[in-house]
Amino acid sequence: MSEYIVEVAALSKQYPSGHQALKHVDLRIRKGEILALLGPNGAGKTTLISIICGLVNPGSGSVQVAGFDVIKDYRQSRQRIGLVPQELVVSMFETVWNSVVFSRGMFGKGRDDAYLQSVLQSLSLWEKRDSKVMELSGGMKRRLLIAKALAHEPEVLFLDEPTAGVDVELRREMWRLVGQLRQKGVTIILTTHYIEEAEEIADRIGIISRGEVLLVEEKQQLMARLGQKQLMLQLQQPLPEVPESLAAFQLDLSEDGLMLTYTYDGGSDHNHVTEMLGAIERARLELKDVHTKQRSLEQIFVSLLEEA
Amino acid sequence: MNWYAVKAIYLSELARTWRTPLQSIASPVLSTSLYFIVFGAAIGSAMVSIDGVSYGAFIIPGLIMLTVLTESTSNSSFGIYMPKWSGSIYEVLSAPVSAVEIVLGYVGAAATKSMVLGGIILLTARFFVDYSILHPFWMLLFLLLTCITFSLLGFIIGLLADGFEKLQVVPLMIVTPLAFLGGTFYSISMLPEFWQKVTLFNPVVYLVSGFRWSFYGVSDVNVGVSLAMILLFMFSFLLMIWWIFKTGYKVKV
Numbered sequence: 001m002s003e004y005i006v007e008v009a010a011l012s013k014q015y016p017s018g019h020q021a022l023k024h025v026d027l028r029i030r031k032g033e034i035l036a037l038l039g040p041n042g043a044g045k046t047t048l049i050s051i052i053c054g055l056v057n058p059g060s061g062s063v064q065v066a067g068f069d070v071i072k073d074y075r076q077s078r079q080r081i082g083l084v085p086q087e088l089v090v091s092m093f094e095t096v097w098n099s100v101v102f103s104r105g106m107f108g109k110g111r112d113d114a115y116l117q118s119v120l121q122s123l124s125l126w127e128k129r130d131s132k133v134m135e136l137s138g139g140m141k142r143r144l145l146i147a148k149a150l151a152h153e154p155e156v157l158f159l160d161e162p163t164a165g166v167d168v169e170l171r172r173e174m175w176r177l178v179g180q181l182r183q184k185g186v187t188i189i190l191t192t193h194y195i196e197e198a199e200e201i202a203d204r205i206g207i208i209s210r211g212e213v214l215l216v217e218e219k220q221q222l223m224a225r226l227g228q229k230q231l232m233l234q235l236q237q238p239l240p241e242v243p244e245s246l247a248a249f250q251l252d253l254s255e256d257g258l259m260l261t262y263t264y265d266g267g268s269d270h271n272h273v274t275e276m277l278g279a280i281e282r283a284r285l286e287l288k289d290v291h292t293k294q295r296s297l298e299q300i301f302v303s304l305l306e307e308a
Numbered sequence: 309m310n311w312y313a314v315k316a317i318y319l320s321e322l323a324r325t326w327r328t329p330l331q332s333i334a335s336p337v338l339s340t341s342l343y344f345i346v347f348g349a350a351i352g353s354a355m356v357s358i359d360g361v362s363y364g365a366f367i368i369p370g371l372i373m374l375t376v377l378t379e380s381t382s383n384s385s386f387g388i389y390m391p392k393w394s395g396s397i398y399e400v401l402s403a404p405v406s407a408v409e410i411v412l413g414y415v416g417a418a419a420t421k422s423m424v425l426g427g428i429i430l431l432t433a434r435f436f437v438d439y440s441i442l443h444p445f446w447m448l449l450f451l452l453l454t455c456i457t458f459s460l461l462g463f464i465i466g467l468l469a470d471g472f473e474k475l476q477v478v479p480l481m482i483v484t485p486l487a488f489l490g491g492t493f494y495s496i497s498m499l500p501e502f503w504q505k506v507t508l509f510n511p512v513v514y515l516v517s518g519f520r521w522s523f524y525g526v527s528d529v530n531v532g533v534s535l536a537m538i539l540l541f542m543f544s545f546l547l548m549i550w551w552i553f554k555t556g557y558k559v560k561v
Contacts, residue, residue, distance in 0.1 A: 053402040057560050075310070075404040083402050089395030091320075093327060098320070105316025106403040148399065 002067065004028040005080075005156055005187050006052060011061035013047055013211075021047040023211040025061070029156075034178060034188045035216075036202035038195065038301060044211040045191035046086065049158050053083045065156065079107050082154030086161040088141045092134040096125055096144060099133060100151045107152030119147050123177070139170045146177070157181060159190040163197060175201050195301060209305050222300070230293045231273060233260040236286040243283045249276045260285075313405045317413025318420075321387050325421050332383070333425065340375050340429050343367070344436040347493065358495050359526040364437035369520040370492030372429050376422045376451065377458050377487050377512065382479040384418035384462030389469050401560065407553035411463065411546075418459035419452070426451050439523065446531075447522035453538045454515050458483070460545035467549075468558050486512045491520075496528045511541060 006029035013022040021044045029035050039045050050056035052063050054074055063070040065077035090099060100116050120126040123143040128136060136144065142162070149157060159178070163171040178188055178201050192198055198205050199219070206216040238257030249272060252261040260280075264271040280287070325332045348364030355363035391397040400410060433439065441447050461478070469475045490512030496504050507513055508529070518534025521527035527534065552559060 055398055055401050055560065057556055078402060078404040081402070083398065085395070085398050087395055089398060091391065091394065091396050093324070094320070098323065102316045102320050103399060105312040106399060106405065108310045108312050108404055110312060 003030055005031045005066055006189070007062075007064045008048070008052070009062045011048070011051065011058060011063060013044075013051060013056065013059040021211050022051075022059070025208075025211070025213050027206065027213055027216065029187060029189060030204075031155075032182065032185050032187055033203040034182055034190070034201055035204050035206060036198035037189065037191045037206045037208055038193065038198050039191070039208035040193060040305065043208045045208055046160055047211075048208070049083070049160055049189070049191060053081055053158060054078055055083075075108075079152065080155040082149035082152065082157045084142075084145045084149045084157070084159045084162055086164060088138065088145065090133050090141060090145060090148070092132070094133055095130055096120070096133065096136070096147075097129040099144065100147050103148040103151040107154075109152045115153070116151060119150050122180070123147050139166060142166060142170070142174075146174075150181075154186065156187045156189065159188065161191055161193075163192065163194065171197070207301060207304055214304050214307075229264055231262040231264065231276075232291050232293060233262070233280065233285075233287055234258060234289040234291075235260065236288050239285075243285075245283050246276070246279050249279065251276075310403075310405050310409050313403060314409050314412045314416070317400070317410065318417045321414060321417030322420065324387070325383070325417075332421065333428065336375050336379055336425055337428050337432055340371050341432050341436070343371050344433055348433075348437045358498075359524070361524045361526065362437075365439040365524070366495075366520075367493055368430075368433050368437060368439050369523050370487075370490075370516045371433075372426050372451070373454065373490075373512070373516050373519055374484070374487040374492050375429055376426050376455055377483050377515070378479050379425055380418055380422040380455050380458035381462040381465065381483050382475070383421055384415060384459040385466035385469065385475050385479070386462075387414050387418055388463055388466035389472075389475055392466070393472075407549065410553075411460075411549060415456065415459040415463050418462060419455040422455040422459065423452060426455070441523050442525045443522040447519065450515070450519045450522055450534075450538070453535075453542065454519070457538055457542040457545060460542065460549065464545060464548055464552070467552055470558075483512075486510050487516075491516045491528055511537060514538065 006027070008025055008027040011022055011025040011027075012020070014020045025044075025048060027048075037045050037048070047056060051058045052065065052070060054070060054077075058071070066080050068076040068080075070077045094102070097116075097120075100120065101111065104112070104116065117126060120129055123146060125140065125143055125147060128140065133141065133144065146159075146162075162174050166174070175197070178190070182188060190197075190202075202219050204216060205219055205222055207214045235258050239253060239260075240257060242251050242253050242260070246260075249262055252263070253259070254261070262273070262276055264273060344364070344367075347367055351363075353364070357363060358366045388397075391400065461483075465475060465478050489507065490510045491507070492512075496507045496513060496517075499507060514529055514534040514537035517528040518531050518538070521531045521534070551557070
């Protein structure tokens with residue numbers, strides 16, 4: 001059994017308008033993980049999700065869900081997927097209860113009122129089961145979309161911008177729910193352009209831009225990069241090169257020879273700032289100024305996008 | 309086959325009909341009853357009988373067809389167009405269902421509603437006009453095939469339409485005129501010879517003629533030809549739906 005529940009290989013998509021939405025995308029999603037796909041608007045996040053879920057035809061490449069091809073074995077692949085779309089698209093005249101019953105049936109499952117009740121209760125919608133969808137607040141409608149996506153007990157849940165335009169309280173509630181689903185073994189893929197959201201709940205973070213996946217990395221590793229700090233030492237006199245006595249600290253010397261930069265892990269208790277400063281003193285280098293700089297995930301994200 | 313999905317779509321579509329009983333049931337029954345009153349009971353008594361059938365009774369099959377054709381088309385087109393318009397179609401397109409199951413659900417529900425409507429109109433007609441049904445089995449078969457065929461047409465319109473106005477174009481500007489000119493109120497043998505030939509290009513002629521034959525045993529065209537024409541339309545529409553889903557035209561990009 002593969003450890004991956006979703007495997008995307010060399011996936012490309014060009015719309016009839018000529019827009020190249022995806023370019024040779026490779027992505028493997030592990031069972032039970034929460035993967036956040038970060039990217040600016042128009043990056044290709046929704047197209048990627050739409051192809052996996054069967055809403056958009058792929059151009060070239062392949063997509064498998066639990067080992068089933070999304071085109072050839074679409075029944076097996078789709079019944080494992082739940083999708084929460086970005087927009088509040090739900091039949092407004094249905095009752096909440098009929099809406100989730102409809103969703104369960106669509107995905108080939110027989111009635112299980114006890115399960116649907118538990119889903120609605122977990123999303124605080126049970127009391128509203130007889131209300132028409134049009135009578136619900138925006139937050140409730142969004143929760144209903146999640147309930148509909150969960151109605152057939154999917155193994156993989158796609159959340160397309162789940163917290164776009166929702167208030168802070170609801171956003172926290174969503175994150176809590178996502179955590180609960182992960183505990184039940186559901187694999188969750190969410191697209192977002194809120195970096196804070198990715199930091200809060202994801203196990204891995206993928207960055208996508210202009211149809212290309214720029215990186216997919218463990219959040220902890222990215223957080224280590226987030227914690228990376230730089231100590232900038234401005235010198236009174238320019239240096240032709242980094243002195244031999246400071247070689248162990250792997251300092252970078254600026255082109256004009258007036259700035260030494262020491263990069264270290266700000267999150268770690270075991271850096272060598274004190275030793276390095278002691279070595280600077282012993283080398284009799286005169287400092288004009290000292291300051292530190294921290295790279296945030298956002299800066300990493302922005303710089304990656306600029307490089308792309 | 310994902311029968312759960314067929315059932316889900318079917319019941320959801322029927323529930324939509326029962327949510328709007330005035331618009332879905334009462335309105336078409338009322339407007340058809342007005343025809344019975346005006347053309348059947350009032351004017352009909354002053355008209356000569358056609359092929360030995362009183363004018364009031366003669367128009368019953370045609371009026372049922374008129375209502376069933378327009379209601380099947382508009383109900384089915386609305387059923388699939390609404391989720392397209394609202395965006396909730398994503399659930400149908402991402403579900404493990406084939407085109408066959410989608411069509412069975414939507415067209416089955418629209419055809420059921422039209423059958424029920426046809427039955428109610430038939431019963432209502434009894435209050436105004438005396439009529440008989442010579443071939444009840446054939447009557448039900450013609451009605452069923454017509455309901456299915458025009459629900460298929462409506463489904464195609466709903467899939468292809470990109471605005472509410474376009475939804476109405478075919479039922480109001482094509483189906484209704486064809487039904488009026490297809491022998492609903494008259495036998496085509498009453499027309500001048502030239503127009504009798506032109507009328508044969510109107511597909512509704514074959515539906516009305518066959519349906520009327522099942523009531524009174526009289527028809528403008530051979531009943532076998534009527535049946536063949538209905539089946540031809542049905543398979544043509546099925547073929548078109550198959551092509552739409554196969555290519556994803558106006559459904560998927």
